Amino acid sequence: MKIAILPGDGIGSEIVAEAVKVLNVLDLPFEMEHAPVGGAAYELHGHPLPDSTLQLAKDADAILFGAVGDWKYDKLDRPLRPEQAILGLRKHLGLFANFRPAICYEQLTHASSLKPELVAGLDILIIRELTGDIYFGQPRGRRTAVDGHFPGSEEAFDTMRYSRPEIERIAHVAFQAARKRGKRVTSVDKANVLETFQFWKDVMIEVHADYPDVELDHMYVDNAAMQLVKAPKRFDVMVTGNMFGDILSDAAAMLTGSIGMLPSASLDKNNKGLYEPSHGSAPDIAGKGIANPLATILSAAMMLKFSLNQPEAASKIEAAVGSVLSQGLRTADIWSEGTQKVGTREMGDAVVKALTDNIAMTKTIKG
Ligand code: NAD
Numbered sequence: 145m146k147i148a149i150l151p152g153d154g155i156g157s158e159i160v161a162e163a164v165k166v167l168n169v170l171d172l173p174f175e176m177e178h179a180p181v182g183g184a185a186y187e188l189h190g191h192p193l194p195d196s197t198l199q200l201a202k203d204a205d206a207i208l209f210g211a212v213g214d215w216k217y218d219k220l221d222r223p224l225r226p227e228q229a230i231l232g233l234r235k236h237l238g239l240f241a242n243f244r245p246a247i248c249y250e251q252l253t254h255a256s257s258l259k260p261e262l263v264a265g266l267d268i269l270i271i272r273e274l275t276g277d278i279y280f281g282q283p284r285g286r287r288t289a290v291d292g293h294f295p296g297s298e299e300a301f302d303t304m305r306y307s308r309p310e311i312e313r314i315a316h317v318a319f320q321a322a323r324k325r326g327k328r329v330t331s332v333d334k335a336n337v338l339e340t341f342q343f344w345k346d347v348m349i350e351v352h353a354d355y356p357d358v359e360l361d362h363m364y365v366d367n368a369a370m371q372l373v374k375a376p377k378r379f380d381v382m383v384t385g386n387m388f389g390d391i392l393s394d395a396a397a398m399l400t401g402s403i404g405m406l407p408s409a410s411l412d413k414n415n416k417g418l419y420e421p422s423h424g425s426a427p428d429i430a431g432k433g434i435a436n437p438l439a440t441i442l443s444a445a446m447m448l449k450f451s452l453n454q455p456e457a458a459s460k461i462e463a464a465v466g467s468v469l470s471q472g473l474r475t476a477d478i479w480s481e482g483t484q485k486v487g488t489r490e491m492g493d494a495v496v497k498a499l500t501d502n503i504a505m506t507k508t509i510k511g
Contacts (some may be wrong), residue, residue, distance in 0.1 A: 146203065146449075147167075147177075147206050147207070147208055148201045148206070149164060149178045150179055150180075150201070151235060152183075152229075153184055153425045154211060154424070154426050154430040155426045156184075159488065160180065162495070164176065164436065169500055170460075170498055172331025175427055179196065182213060182226035183212060183216075183221065185197060191224065192212065192223075192229035194376055198237070206416065206451040206489070208450055209230070211420065212425045213425045224480075224501075234410060235275055237413050239417065240274050240314065240411075240412065241317045242272040242389065242393075243270075243283060243408060243411070243450075244396070246266065247267050247399065247407070248266035249465075250264065251362060252270060252400065253323055253401075255478040257371065257378040258451065263377075268376060268380065269321060269381045270392060270396055271317060271384075272393060273310065274341075274410055277306060278303065278386070281305040283303055284301060284458050296505075305383065312347060313413070315331075316348065319354070320355075322360060323355070323486065326380035328358065328380035329352075329358055329359070329381045330361050331361070332368045332383070332385075341385070344385065345431075348383075372399070373393050393426065395508060396503065397422055401477075404435065404436025404438060406423070406442075407440070408418070408420055408446075417446075421439030421440045433488050436475040436496075441495055442461070442462065460499060463494060463502060471484075472484050475491050
């Protein structure tokens with residue numbers, strides 16, 4: 145099982161190191177190869193996604209990714225900015241389906257910014273289309289306006305677009321995922337204003353005909369934002385486009401206590417995937433040893449489940465994370481009165497210990 149390890153920038157190397165430590169405890173034949181990406185790759189090779197890194201990602205069975213970006217690169221031409229690396233990987237590898245589970249661990253209900261009763265037992269799955277929409281639509285650019293409110297003035301524009309096959313394939317992913325859980329899909333759109341999302345809704349309804357056992361409802365994105373903070377448990381699977389999903393999944397992250405708890409998987413049509421925490425490179429806390437590594441460790445668990453066919457090992461990692469939370473260990477972002485504050489490395493070590501103990505116990509029982 146070949147895994148490409150792309151730590152990236154900011155806290156990326158700190159959190160990925162902890163996930164690698166956890167993977168190394170498992171008695172599985174991994175071959176891990178590291179490569180620079182984002183700002184780190186720009187410094188070394190003059191490009192955020194060098195050919196060698198892209199080739200490694202293509203050759204691997206799965207990719208474990210940290211995060212990219214730093215304010216210091218904001219003045220670079222857009223194609224050279226670190227964030228282009230993740231967009232490039234999604235595009236070149238055809239990673240169109242982004243899974244972002246938002247699960248509120250019982251031990252963290254008090255770390256959420258919502259009342260505990262609103263988030264206790266929360267388990268929703270946001271599926272975000274990842275390679276289309278306004279983030280990739282052409283044309284885009286700057287020009288002199290020929291019409292609009294201020295003809296003759298400078299303007300910028302992007303293009304929102306979705307083709308039928310793009311919507312159909314993400315719809316199938318969402319309905320199939322719902323079948324394995326609560327059998328409910330909420331499709332989030334802005335069909336009242338945008339033609340692109342009226343089409344999205346029409347195609348969702350058509351594809352739904354293949355899944356009579358799954359319930360489908362529709363919600364405008366503004367209402368979905370409100371419902372996420374008002375009554376998040378009403379959702380099971382939420383499916384939406386690239387931009388709406390980007391925003392809503394970050395809001396959902398806070399329901400779980402911290403964005404530092406939220407893993408993600410970005411899959412191609414064969415379930416090959418890139419696994420990364422839902423957060424960015426957090427330049428404000430980089431190098432301080434205080435970042436929460438759990439989202440990355442849980443992303444590694446998703447990798448074992450979705451791409452490497454090791455569901456048992458994935459469950460063991462998830463159980464180890466639950467165990468360290470039960471012990472009361474917390475990084476700063478999820479700390480609350482009465483719990484023990486630990487740094488990135490101590491949190492990783494605690495997960496390693498819980499996992500090692502679990503594996504040893506299983507061997508004893510089997511022996
Ligand atoms: P961010 O997610 O990096 O940080 C937002 C806030 O959450 C910050 O206060 C940060 O300290 C905190 N935070 C994030 N991860 C944390 C963790 N694991 N533990 C504890 N606290 C954590 O978002 P931002 O500040 O908007 O962006 C910073 C950089 O990251 C930018 O350059 C942005 O473009 C980039 N970014 C990259 C990705 C990616 O690589 N996929 C995604 C989002 C943002």
